[in-house]
Amino acid sequence: MSEGRYLINQDLNRPFPQAARGEGLYLYDRQGKRYIDGCSGALVANCGHGVAEIPRAMTAQAESLAYVYRFHFSSPLAEELAGRYCHLTDRPMARAYFTNSGSEAVEAAVKLARARHLAAGESDRYKIISRWQSYHGITMGALSWSGFTARRADYQPYLNDFVHLPPAYCYRCWFGRRPDTCGLECALALETAILTEGPSTVSAFLAEPVVGSALGAAHPPAGYFQVIRDICDRHGVLFIAEEVMTGAGRTGGTFFASDHFPGRPNLITFGKGAGAGYYPLSGVLIDPETADALVSGRGGFSAGQSYSGHPVGMAAGLAVLDYMDKHDLTARAASMGQYLGQRLKTLLDHPSVGDVRGLGLMWGLEFVRDKTTRETFDPARQFHLRLYRAALENGVIFLPSGGCDRGRAGDLALFGPPLIITREQIDDMVEGFGQALSRVESEFGVQAGRPAPHVHRSFPSSGLGTPHGLETSKRRLNC
Numbered sequence: 001m002s003e004g005r006y007l008i009n010q011d012l013n014r015p016f017p018q019a020a021r022g023e024g025l026y027l028y029d030r031q032g033k034r035y036i037d038g039c040s041g042a043l044v045a046n047c048g049h050g051v052a053e054i055p056r057a058m059t060a061q062a063e064s065l066a067y068v069y070r071f072h073f074s075s076p077l078a079e080e081l082a083g084r085y086c087h088l089t090d091r092p093m094a095r096a097y098f099t100n101s102g103s104e105a106v107e108a109a110v111k112l113a114r115a116r117h118l119a120a121g122e123s124d125r126y127k128i129i130s131r132w133q134s135y136h137g138i139t140m141g142a143l144s145w146s147g148f149t150a151r152r153a154d155y156q157p158y159l160n161d162f163v164h165l166p167p168a169y170c171y172r173c174w175f176g177r178r179p180d181t182c183g184l185e186c187a188l189a190l191e192t193a194i195l196t197e198g199p200s201t202v203s204a205f206l207a208e209p210v211v212g213s214a215l216g217a218a219h220p221p222a223g224y225f226q227v228i229r230d231i232c233d234r235h236g237v238l239f240i241a242e243e244v245m246t247g248a249g250r251t252g253g254t255f256f257a258s259d260h261f262p263g264r265p266n267l268i269t270f271g272k273g274a275g276a277g278y279y280p281l282s283g284v285l286i287d288p289e290t291a292d293a294l295v296s297g298r299g300g301f302s303a304g305q306s307y308s309g310h311p312v313g314m315a316a317g318l319a320v321l322d323y324m325d326k327h328d329l330t331a332r333a334a335s336m337g338q339y340l341g342q343r344l345k346t347l348l349d350h351p352s353v354g355d356v357r358g359l360g361l362m363w364g365l366e367f368v369r370d371k372t373t374r375e376t377f378d379p380a381r382q383f384h385l386r387l388y389r390a391a392l393e394n395g396v397i398f399l400p401s402g403g404c405d406r407g408r409a410g411d412l413a414l415f416g417p418p419l420i421i422t423r424e425q426i427d428d429m430v431e432g433f434g435q436a437l438s439r440v441e442s443e444f445g446v447q448a449g450r451p452a453p454h455v456h457r458s459f460p461s462s463g464l465g466t467p468h469g470l471e472t473s474k475r476r477l478n479c
Helices: 053-064 074-084 102-119 140-145 147-159 185-197 224-235 287-298 311-326 329-349 385-394 423-443
Strands: 019-023 028-029 034-037 095-099 127-131 163-165 203-207 238-243 267-270 282-286 354-360 363-366 399-405 409-415
Touching: 053 311, 074 095, 074 282, 074 311, 095 102, 095 311, 102 140, 102 238, 102 267, 102 282, 102 287, 127 185, 140 147, 140 311, 147 399, 163 185, 185 203, 185 224, 203 224, 224 238, 282 287, 287 385, 311 329, 329 354, 329 363, 329 423, 363 385, 385 399, 385 409, 385 423
Parallel strands: 127 163, 127 203, 203 238, 238 267
Antiparallel strands: 019 028, 028 034, 095 282, 267 282, 354 363, 363 409, 399 409
16 A cells, blocks of 8 residues: 555545556556456546557657657657548548647647637637536646536636536436426527627537546437537537547447537547557547638647657557557447446446446446435435445445536446456456445445435535536636
8 A cells, every 4th residue: 555655646644555567457456456447547548458569569669759849840650640530530520639638638629619710710709618517627727617516616716717508417407307308408508608608709619428427427318419519500609529538439339429429529629548548648639621710710720738749649549549440449348338238227226326327338327315306415425435445345446426416416436447348347347346335335324215314414505515506607606
């Protein structure tokens, strides 16, 4: 275990196990204990751990050319990777821009949208509309557009004030709808926001096709993104599909999750699985119309970074694509994802499991105190973190999260194992997780047919306890 004397970890008050090596689906600590990596770290290690071909390609490139700055040179590998990425969508994109982290990719996409409007002489367009219960990154711009209340709260004084819409969240629909009565009000809210802000001031709408930790793999009903596309087209607004987590084959069958839904994006961000954990690689794809506007306008994009298009990163990205092609990992994510969903849905027999949802190899579980009313557990008891620790004891890792009920309460588990996972490994993972869940349910007093004992807790009138409501106008949380 780490003594935690020098390194800043997520929790400074407890020691962390130290990872010593990784192999396939598994991680091993210094004591030799094996863990099933049920979430690919942070849905990053899509190809699994210990894939020799990828570091070999990186080493060969580093020995030939380790670094060039994009102002001076491009490189053959950067040009090749950009071309391959532009043809990974159902409708080919025109240009690619590479950066390092998902947060940087999101900020680059917003800057590219702004550059496109400036090229068209639309200098008033700068506003970004996004959604509550979303997460787009930890840098200040990306966090401003995020709707993950818990991650925003401490830094609220530094965040810019932008518009957030209600999420596409069928299990807890903010409009009180059921799937059979859905009128896609969550999508139509975009037009209200655009008209309220003034169409000539709005630059882009930013959304994840499948939401990650903030909503535990929730995705919209059929037709949602087509409505979004139509609204954006009417008002000259760009649609940015935020695929840092959902790209790289994660949702199965296609490389990008946005291809599962009608309503094409103008820009697509990617990251995480693009480098598969071997290099911090991310970027943005731009559609032909947006690219043409940039070329005919200023003819460039000046928001460069020192490590953009890093040759070693380009080698890693190409090696990841080669490995995915060789093992047909996007198709595998679809077939194994279907099986993972089936196995996780067996956990609906547990009294605390209110919903199981997902796509491909990205699945979330939402836990409730009472299935009938969907009442959450007392957030002070942190059900999701207790479950995480219990599963870790069983050698199963998942991503825990809270605050899905308007930022106030709610407990989630997100699974996103490496795309190489087998049926047998899925069985082991779900069995180990289920055993941990039974233990935690017992600790919380949850029994089949009866909700957990209620512990009254009044929410404060600021910070995490502030309900967002259904307004689409600009607002600030009180922190």
